Every structure is written in structure tokens, then in C-alpha cells.
Amino acid sequence: MDEPWVADALRRARVARLGTVGDGGAVRLVPICFALVDGWLASAVDHKPKRTGQLRRLDDMERAGSATVLVDYYTEDWSQLWWVRIRGRAVVHRDRDDEAVAVLAALAAKYSQYRERPPAGAVYRIAMDEVRSWRPP
Incomplete structure (x- = not known):
């Protein structure tokens, strides 16, 4: 993270979008909660209802070995x-x-x-191999 503001912005952000690619090439996006842990962006599958216990995002990450996360802030x-x-x-x-x-x-x-209800599902980490950022000058 070359820009000093990036680490602070990531620590303050409350939600991100996780992007994975399915085996047929379909891009999948889901909102996630996340934290920075030892230079990785990390998250977990929590208790909120899911359609299935076999989550494609986990399968995608295991198959491809990579993922993309977008964290942003919007205001008028x-x-x-x-x-x-x-x-x-x-x-x-x-x-x-x-x-x-x-x-x-x-x-x-x-x-x-x-803290009240710890995630019981899988945990995943994404290495910050490539970090791109933007904000107005």
C-alpha cells in the first residue's frame, strides 16, 4: 500500500465486495465484512442465512487460488x-x-x-498482492 491513506481507509471501512470467478467464467460478487490481518484482507462465512452450505465463493477461491476485493466510499x-x-x-x-x-x-x-455471535463457517484470506486505489486530488 503505497498511499498512506489506503491503510486507514481500509481499517475504517465497514463493507467490501468480494469478487470471484466461477469455473464457467461467471463473475460472482458478494458483500463482505472484513479485517486486515498480518498484511492480508480476511473474512469469514457468518451465520446470516445462505441458500446452501456449499458456497460457490469458497469453491471459486479454492479452485482459482485468487480473488478480488473492492472497498469503496460514496457520498454526494x-x-x-x-x-x-x-x-x-x-x-x-x-x-x-x-x-x-x-x-x-x-x-x-x-x-x-x-463478538456476540462469532462466525462458524470457513475463514478466508486474500493476499494484498496488487493494490490499486483512487481518490480525488
């Missing part, structure tokens, strides 16, 4: 707009190894909902 005052796009290696943790435990702790520190 366009002088305040910004976005950060992260592309990188994706790692899915279906078990509670040390990395998964660290992610869950970071999510609980950022989101009170996760």
Missing part, C-alpha cells in the same frame, strides 16, 4: 469519494488453525455482531 460530496481494489492469492481455512483464529479475533474486534 464527490470530493470525498475513494476506492481500493485488492487482487491476490486466496486461502480458504475450513478448520480453525492459527490463521483462522487470528482472523476471527480481528473480525470480533472490528464488528460487535461477531
